[in-house]
Amino acid sequence: MFDIGDYVVFGTDGVCTVEAVGSLDMEGVSKEKLYYTLAPVGKSGSNRIFAPVDGKRVVMRRVITADEAKALIGKITEIEPLDVPDERKREEAYKAALMSCDVVQMVRLIKEIYRRRRVRFAAGKKLPAIDERYCNLAENSLYSELSLPLNVEKSRVEEYIADAVGM
Template sequence: MFNKGEYVIYGNVGVCEIMDISTLDIHGAPKDKLYYILKPLNQSKSTVFTPIDNKKVVIRKIISKEDVETLLSDIKNIKELLVEDERFREKAYKECIKSCQCRKLLSLIKTIYYRKEERLHEGKKLSATDEKYFKIAQDNLHAELSMSLKVPIDQMEDYILDKVQHS
């Protein structure tokens, strides 16, 4: 169980602050069930209510600063996704996003980045699907790493590139 004031990753919503843990006074909600009341950092006007025993959506602590440093020092060894059948590409992308794991998000980002380079070399553009999942993965990863490292989110791409170039 998490505590009020902690920051967590909540599914595709990303980084959220736990504002409260309580029952809900909403018609239809069980009166004895506890909920996390979450405030997404990237959606200031939103509030998420989720049962503390929710098994359908990933909820976990944000990655530690030490784990970020380890992850970034190993970035060159993170493998790209292997998608042998193009019909299943989006499914593979969705699974990476849904996992909420930084390593898988980096794998997805690398996959799409190299795919983009290859397609540009062939005189083609990146597909809308690739662009969409690249942005989701990058936004989710940058938000979490920014929170862990206390680096402004708009500086995360440069921070990561600097770490990669010097490792």
């Protein structure tokens, strides 16, 4: 169970702060069931997410620690790009990697799209919109999560990684 103030990754909504844990005062919702009230980090407005404490449909986990973030960055050059053998299932593979909420899968997805971008640009072709969309989603998710334990602004995480791996 998570506590108030914890940072969590909640599905594709990304990093959120746990604001409350308790029953919801809403019509049609059982008072017996407990929910987390989550506030997405870095998104202005009053958007709140209500997630069942016992929910299993959406991945919800703690944000990685500073040591885990540094270890991930330290092995980033060794992580293989996402393998997508069937071009017709490319979006499905991208979506599965994104929905896993796993930082290694995010790195694999980003590396695959970067690889694909280089190949297509060398052939004088643009990257398809689907690749751009999933790359943006994966980068946003990964950089948002890494920014917290590394105490780096999200907009500077890519630069932080490049410096760390000597690129």
